[in-house]
Amino acid sequence: MIPESSIRAQLPSTLRQLDLPGLGELYRGKVRDNYSRGDRIVMITTDRVSAFDHVLGTIPFKGEVLSRLTLFWFDKVKDLAPTHLIDAPDPSVMVVKRAKALPVEIVIRGYITGSLWRDYQAGKAGAYGIAWPKGLKKDQRFDQPIITPSTKAEYGKHDEPISEAEILKQGLVAPEVWREATAIAHRLFQRGQEWAASRGLILVDTKYEMGLADGKLVVIDEIHTPDSSRYWVAEGYEERFARGAEQEMLDKENIRQWLIKEHGFSGHGQPPPLSDDVRVMLAQKYIEAFERLTGTAFESQVGSVAARIEKNLKAKGYL
Ligand SMILES: Nc1ncnc2c1ncn2[C@@H]1O[C@H](COP(=O)(O)OP(=O)(O)O)[C@@H](O)[C@H]1O
Ligand SMILES: [Mg+2]
Structure with a gap:
């Protein structure tokens, strides 16, 4: 380093x-x-x-x-x-x-944590149109990765959760394009999880952006970075999960936690300045x-x- x-x-x-x-x-x-x-x-x-x-x-x-x-x-x-x-x-x-970017971001998750966990706990995870099982624990692994799409918001606004049914009903994405985009997301995520595992990490969740160029669906923006993804250290995951401890994170959740815990900031009002140490x-x-x-x-x-x-x-x- x-x-x-x-x-x-x-x-x-x-x-x-x-x-x-x-x-x-x-x-x-x-x-x-x-x-x-x-x-x-x-x-x-x-x-x-x-x-x-x-x-x-x-x-x-x-x-x-x-x-x-x-x-x-x-x-x-x-x-x-x-x-x-x-x-x-x-x-x-x-x-x-x-x-031409699709107007929705394809978020795919292997575990329940972060904003989804906060929403699930508050009984507000309904917007994705997914029948969440009862009794999930924080940081629990899903049997299969789950796509929780969100709309792409303008600066200062928050991305909003949206369901697949709503995306199709509002015609935000054509059905065949949506089908292909989600299939690509599952393939990318599987490859990402496999590679991360080989490096001792868990790719917990990530966000893809896709767009149409010359009538073809392409992956745009960034992929599998610590800004667009959550990574945990694999070693000790089960043990930390069992005792309800925080996972060891290598991603942007570090800064979210610092903002929430040290400054009570979760997106409303003026964000605090970052110290050099942070x-x-x-x-x-x-x-x-x-x-x-x-x-x-x-x-x-x-x-x-x-x-x-x-x-x-x-x-x-x-x-
Ligand atoms: N190939 C592409 N074609 C069109 N737009 C793209 C492409 N790749 C990335 N973008 C867009 O460019 C922007 C990248 O800058 P970023 O700082 O991430 O912006 P934002 O604040 O909108 O997320 C994003 O809005 C993303 O959707
Ligand atoms: Mg961006």
């Missing part, structure tokens, strides 16, 4: 945003700065971190970890479904084929997830991420 002193040294040089109007039309999401021109998007994964649909600040090396992990996973699943990837001119940048701790979690999943040490350079990206984009003719 990159030493803590390097992570600290990177704190002032993280990538908050990148203004490169020469790349095309900007859509600034919570995490990525997306420049589109024609049927291509240059997706710059910044170091921004969001939770409960709010941007909280930046985490050293986060953009690079996410972008490189997505590349890693795209390669691992390339026999299962086409993806939007065209080129990766920088460790934090992907050039992708622009698709930013370093979260960087270590992201890097640990990268190293455990890929089995390789994470190496990077301390210094301006923006300058590096501009240099690489120029060298490869994108600027």
Whole structure:
């Protein structure tokens, strides 16, 4: 692992945003700065971190970890479904084929935890149209992975749970497209769980985005990253589950827990500022997830991420 002193040294040089109007039309999401021109998007994964649909600040090396992990996973699943990837001119940048994104996110879960657990416990998990068994325990494994779709919300709003029946009734997605999208999600998730297991991790749940490009369904955005997924350490899962203890997490739930427990923040009002110590701790979690999943040490350079990206984009003719 990159030493803590390097992570600290990177704190002032993280990538908050990148203004490169020469790349095309900007859509600034919570995490990525997306420049589109024609049927291509240059997706710059910044170091921004969001939770409960709010941007909280930046985490050293986060953009690079996410972008490189997505590349890693795209390669691992390339026999299962086409993806939007065209080129990766920088460790934090992907050039992708622009698709017409489905207006729903395909969340697939192997375990009941997080927001679903909170809703289930409060008797509010009905919106998915799923007949949840009674008496489930927190962090319990489902017999089969379950898809809990959500609508894709605008900035500051929350994604809303939606049922398959409602998606079809409202015509948000055509039935045959929905059938294919969910089949792809199950295949991707199975591959993801198998790989994670081989690395001593549990892929607990994840979120896929898919879109139509040239009439074909493609996997877009990111996959199986700690932002879009939950990962637990496999060793000790059963024992922790049996005594009702927290699982050992390598994902964004760390920041959600910090916000809820230390600041009572769960998405309403102004989020608290991130201390440098929390930013370093979260960087270590992201890097640990990268190293455990890929089995390789994470190496990077301390210094301006923006300058590096501009240099690489120029060298490869994108600027
Ligand atoms: N190939 C693609 N075609 C069109 N849109 C895409 C593609 N890949 C990703 N996107 C969209 O680009 C955005 C990526 O930036 P992000 O910071 O994740 O935004 P958001 O805050 O909307 O989640 C997302 O809105 C995602 O749906
Ligand atoms: Mg996103």
